[in-house]
Amino acid sequence: AGSSYERIHGDLPSDPVLWQPCTTLEGPPLQDLLYEMAEGEAIAKITINRPTRRNAFRPQTVSELQRVFSHARDDSNVGVVILTGQGTEAFCSGGDQAVRDKHGYVGDDNIGRLNILDVQVQIRRLPKPVIAMVAGYCVGGGHVLHMVCDLTIAADNAVFGQTGPKVGSFDGGYGCSVMARSVSYQCVVGHSSHFLLLRGTGSFEGYCNIQIGQKKAREMWFLARFYTAKEALDMGLINTVVPLAQLEGETVRWCRQILRNSPTALRLLKSALNATDDGHAGLQEFAGNATLLFYGSEEAAEGRNAYMEKRPPDFSKFPRLP
Ligand code: S0N
Numbered sequence: 001a002g003s004s005y006e007r008i009h010g011d012l013p014s015d016p017v018l019w020q021p022c023t024t025l026e027g028p029p030l031q032d033l034l035y036e037m038a039e040g041e042a043i044a045k046i047t048i049n050r051p052t053r054r055n056a057f058r059p060q061t062v063s064e065l066q067r068v069f070s071h072a073r074d075d076s077n078v079g080v081v082i083l084t085g086q087g088t089e090a091f092c093s094g095g096d097q098a099v100r101d102k103h104g105y106v107g108d109d110n111i112g113r114l115n116i117l118d119v120q121v122q123i124r125r126l127p128k129p130v131i132a133m134v135a136g137y138c139v140g141g142g143h144v145l146h147m148v149c150d151l152t153i154a155a156d157n158a159v160f161g162q163t164g165p166k167v168g169s170f171d172g173g174y175g176c177s178v179m180a181r182s183v184s185y186q187c188v189v190g191h192s193s194h195f196l197l198l199r200g201t202g203s204f205e206g207y208c209n210i211q212i213g214q215k216k217a218r219e220m221w222f223l224a225r226f227y228t229a230k231e232a233l234d235m236g237l238i239n240t241v242v243p244l245a246q247l248e249g250e251t252v253r254w255c256r257q258i259l260r261n262s263p264t265a266l267r268l269l270k271s272a273l274n275a276t277d278d279g280h281a282g283l284q285e286f287a288g289n290a291t292l293l294f295y296g297s298e299e300a301a302e303g304r305n306a307y308m309e310k311r312p313p314d315f316s317k318f319p320r321l322p
Contacts, residue, residue: 012253012256013256014249017038017248017252018038018039018040019037019038019039019045020037021037022068024071024075025067025071027067030067030068031060032049032050032057032058032061032064033048033064033065034046034086035047035068035071041255041259042078042079043078043080043081043082043255043259044068044072044075044078044080044082045081045082045084046072046081046082046083046084047085048086048092050086050096051086051090053096054085054089054090054136054137055085055087055090055091055092055093056092056094056095056096056097057141058098058099058107059099059106059107059108059109059115060108062113062115062116062118062119063107063115065119066118069081069123072128073126073127073128078128079263080129080130080259081126081128081131082131082133082255083123083130083145083146084132084133084135085136087136088136089135090136090137091133091134091135091137091142091145091146092137092138092141092142092145092146093137093139094139094141094142094143094144095169116141116144116145117173120144120145120148120174123145123149124148127271127289128263128270129258129266129270130151131150131151131152131153132145132146132152133153133247133251134152134153134158134160134238135154135155135157135158135247136157136158136159137159138158138159138160138161139161139162139163139226140163140164140167141169143160144171144175146160146238147174147178147237148174151254152237152239153240153242153247154229154233154238154240154241155229155241155243155244156230156243157229158229158232158238160227160231160238161224161225161226161227162175162221163224164221165221165224166224179217179237180213180217181277213235213236216235264293267289268286268289271286271288272286274286302314302315302318
């Protein structure tokens with residue numbers, strides 16, 4: 001029984017993952033993060049490890065996030081990345097207010113920085129799916145981090161919200177724009193059925209997200225209320241809610257399903273979904289992928305070979321497709 005897709009691909013294994021510390025990350029040992037790889041599977045897991053501060057990020061945390069996301073991008077053994085927080089109390093509570101001064105968050109070098117914004121861009125542009133695995137509080141700059149991830153899987157104890165106006169901060173970048181453009185639940189269902197056509201076929205079709213959640217975004221920022229996981233799901237802020245005990249198992253199942261699919265199709269879909277909102281930067285990202293694919297063609301090779309062989313290129317055999 002089951003669909004032909006299921007007959008071809010079989011069931012998703014529900015075996016537990018064996019996490020191993022990443023051994024190929026260069027540089028000093030991580031202080032604020034755990035960075036692990038699933039044994040035998042192309043899944044990386046990044047855990048913000050400051051549970052006594054509800055996994056708030058300080059400059060050290062941000063600098064380590066930059067290092068591990070960069071590693072995950074470059075490592076061809078990684079196909080999907082999970083971002084999470086240590087423990088069940090919090091995914092992340094945003095910037096560490098204890099080290100915030102008038103120039104931003106101050107680290108050991110005494111320089112104020114707002115470089116969590118660079119991490120947001122890294123996640124947005126990472127050419128592999130990034131999944132936020134959320135238990136507990138996901139608030140402030142931590143809430144923005146889950147929003148810039150491609151998917152969010154929440155435990156039933158998760159709490160979502162922006163605190164900025166209560167604590168004298170705000171994120172007017174992705175913190176507003178991505179939130180306001182969050183897809184409604186109805187629209188997500190539409191997209192899922194679209195994905196049924198795409199999965200495993202090695203093809204992709206770019207499409208854009210047109211649902212604007214301006215009213216809810218303004219409510220979330222202006223009132224700075226907290227929302228349950230169920231409310232966040234109904235708003236279209238997250239993808240699914242599962243019992244806390246099943247959070248990692250379900251997240252890994254999603255990862256395994258993603259990993260069965262064409263990495264190039266996933267890469268192009270992510271950049272297509274970004275492009276509609278990201279203006280020049282989105283076009284640049286999407287066009288970079290077009291160039292990457294073109295470099296793999298005989299037509300592009302003819303141009304390069306002709307240059308290297310100091311002869312005129314012969315593009316006559318390449319079709320001018322309709
Ligand atoms: C998360 C909350 C709701 C949890 O409540 P709970 O479970 O009752 O625990 P607490 O007792 O409150 O907390 C336990 C201990 O952890 C400390 N702590 C928690 N969060 C933080 C934090 N963000 N910074 C520093 N410490 C934190 C508590 O102080 C407590 O410590 P002890 O035991 O010593 O008392 C609750 O904790 C809460 O509301 N936390 C604050 C959430 C918050 O307001 N976060 C900051 C929001 N702002 C940002 O994130 C900045 C945005 C940003 O990053 C940005 C945006 C755009 C451009 C640039 C930037 C940038 O700033 O870089």
